[in-house]
Amino acid sequence: MQAFLADCTRSVLEGDADLAVKLALEALDRKYPPLEVIENGFVKGIREVGRLWEEGTLFLPELVMGAEAMKRAMNVLQPALGKGARPESAGHVVIGTIEGDIHDIGKTLVATMLSANGFEISDLGADVPAARFVDEAEAKGAGCIAISALLTTTMSGQKRVVEELAKRSLKGKVRVMVGGAPCSDEWAREIGADGYAGDAVAAVTLAQSLMGGR
Numbered sequence: 001m002q003a004f005l006a007d008c009t010r011s012v013l014e015g016d017a018d019l020a021v022k023l024a025l026e027a028l029d030r031k032y033p034p035l036e037v038i039e040n041g042f043v044k045g046i047r048e049v050g051r052l053w054e055e056g057t058l059f060l061p062e063l064v065m066g067a068e069a070m071k072r073a074m075n076v077l078q079p080a081l082g083k084g085a086r087p088e089s090a091g092h093v094v095i096g097t098i099e100g101d102i103h104d105i106g107k108t109l110v111a112t113m114l115s116a117n118g119f120e121i122s123d124l125g126a127d128v129p130a131a132r133f134v135d136e137a138e139a140k141g142a143g144c145i146a147i148s149a150l151l152t153t154t155m156s157g158q159k160r161v162v163e164e165l166a167k168r169s170l171k172g173k174v175r176v177m178v179g180g181a182p183c184s185d186e187w188a189r190e191i192g193a194d195g196y197a198g199d200a201v202a203a204v205t206l207a208q209s210l211m212g213g214r
């Protein structure tokens, strides 16, 4: 299993989307736990790509190729995350990546895990204006808005969502959770959000506690 996970990591590092898809299919075939393959295989690869890019060892085209390999593998593995009996709805969550930010891999993983745990999801995608989150929450009667931000330059948009809720007298009624690399518990407190989670599993626990679910 360790060697297999290392191959998954390598496929993303090398930006080899065909290999990533082949390994993802093989993981399903071998009945490996999909979340472990994602987190300890492919995600490790994309984080390493980011680190190498930051230190100047990799260039943007390689970052894009790594992300493409990661996304293609996720497309294969995600349906397996949601398998099993669907419990009754644990609540409705509106999720998206904030305006100006096109990073959607982590957001999509959080959405998939929430859905697999019984939450109804409105996934607005990436580059979503603050007001759009609130419009959708109002339209669907959602109990929670989950906002992803991967850039220090876009995370302030999460604050705008909280402000928009306050403007419409919905603050406290619709809970807000934030996540993404530059976010933290402290940031969530600072902007008046209800919570922060660092990964998709923690996001499920947080949503359950915010929405009084199981």
Ligand code: B12
Pocket (backbone or CB within 6 Å): 043, 046, 047, 049, 050, 051, 053, 054, 063, 064, 067, 100, 101, 102, 103, 104, 105, 106, 107, 109, 110, 146, 147, 148, 149, 150, 151, 152, 153, 177, 178, 179, 180, 181, 182, 196, 197, 198, 199, 200, 201, 203
């Ligand atoms: C892949 C990637 C890209 C891809 C994105 C593809 C896509 N469709 O998503 C591409 C190549 C397009 C890209 C572009 C850019 N990127 Co980029 N990218 C990354 C990289 C390497 C990985 C992100 C990722 O997918 N991680 C894997 C997922 C699974 O992890 P995650 O996103 O952290 O999500 C997990 C948790 O954070 C949490 N979570 C996430 N969202 C949420 C939401 C909620 C509510 C909760 C509770 C939890 C939660 O759960 C997730 C699952 O466990 C990061 C490096 C890094 N370490 O994050 C840089 C990084 C985010 N990028 C960076 C930059 C600068 C850019 C560009 C500006 C580059 C450029 N010059 O053009 C552009 C931005 C374009 C834009 N306007 O958005 C910087 C940001 C620096 C900063 N301080 O702001 C980083 C940190 C790289 C670096 N080290 O410098 N990027």
